[in-house]
Amino acid sequence: MEDHEWLAQRFEEQRPRLEAVAYRMLGSTGEAEDAVQDAWLRLTRADPDAVENLAAWLTTVVSRVCLNMLRSRATRREESLEAAHVPDPVVTAEPGADPEQEAVLADSVGLAMLVVLETLAPAERLAFVLHDMFAVPFDDIAGMLEKSPAAVRQLASRARRRVQGSAQPDRDRGRQREVVDAFFAAARDGDFDSLVAVLHPDVVLRSDGGAGHPLSVTYHGARTVAGQAITFGRLFPLAHPALINGAAGVVVASRDRVLSVMAFTVADGRIAAIDVLADPERLSDLDLPPLADGTGSDGLGG
Incomplete structure (x- = not known):
């Protein structure tokens, strides 16, 4: 015993x-x-x-x-190759002065990166995650994959190029929040031009409503995404600021029902990716912290 x-x-x-x-x-x-x-x-x-x-x-x-x-x-x-899939988000409260929480957030991996990792072959993903994220030697990974260390090194290198080719997020969470606030303010006001200005020209919006759901779609480009934001702007007063995988995002909730979780990737001061989980079944399984006040009529950030 x-x-x-x-x-x-x-x-x-x-x-x-x-x-x-x-x-x-x-x-x-x-x-x-x-x-x-x-x-x-x-x-x-x-x-x-x-x-x-x-x-x-x-x-x-x-x-x-x-x-x-x-x-x-x-x-x-x-599933259809066109159906969007958003990985499970990790939702936490906005950071305070807790050094332990800050350390955990610093080690977070964004949803946008997880989406990129989902495009990798299983062996590539294992090689990249273990070596680049957890410093496991190639010799050790080689035994897991039954490949030579040189072959594992190549797998990790291919994965690394794919990851580095995606938008690299800004690390300043205060700046992230400013950009996300501007997005919601423009969407609330129906200000199409301001929305386009805050979005990267090649922005990607992925919405996952569940397998076979019409909300499981992907949109590309600032003007298309801005149009979608205005269409669903009526829901944004229900948005509660939160950190999604360590980055500025929101939980859209009405009373005790969570409607969606929205994660934002802010790169070079503009939104490069928006990942939305709207699958009711998966949302019901999330471990959510107490939510901050919603946007109300004043929008995120007042």
Whole structure:
């Protein structure tokens, strides 16, 4: 019993890192929790004396479980290629003076990056996530993928080029919020020109209403996205400021019902991507913090 409790304590110490690895691999909080739980079950069946480095052993197990889940997902996914899919968002309150919260937010990965990671082959995603995000050596990853270290290095390099080719978000959250506020103010006022001005010319709006739902669509270009923003502007007074994966965003909610979560990628002072989760089933599973006051008639930011 004492050995089991000691093992459980050691596992819990590793859980935050393991969940971070799994979330970046899968883009799903529920599946990430399942992968970590699978690792715990395997640990309870393993010979403790044969595990020299528990952290490395658990990372390997979780990574292999995630790899299998990604491969299974790729073979069974039959949705239209045009249907938008937005990964599970992580919603937190606006930051205060809590250094621990700031440290967690600094390590956040934006929804837009997770969307890019979803375009990678499973092996590319594993190589990039483990090496570039968690500093796992290529030699260790090679064993997981049953490839040479040189081949794994190439996988990570291809993934890196794809990620670097996407918009790189501004790190100043205060500036992010200013830009998002300007977006909502212009949408509320029906000011098309101001909306276009705050959007990057190549902005992408992804809306995920669930499999087969007409709201699962992708729009490209500032003028098209501005038109959509004005169309749905009536909902924006219900928007509550929040951080979505560590970046400025909103939760659109009416009383006790969440209508959508909107994440914004602000790059060079303009909005480069908007990711909207409007799937009622997935929204009901979100762990939401107490929401800040909505926009009311004054818009976000007053």
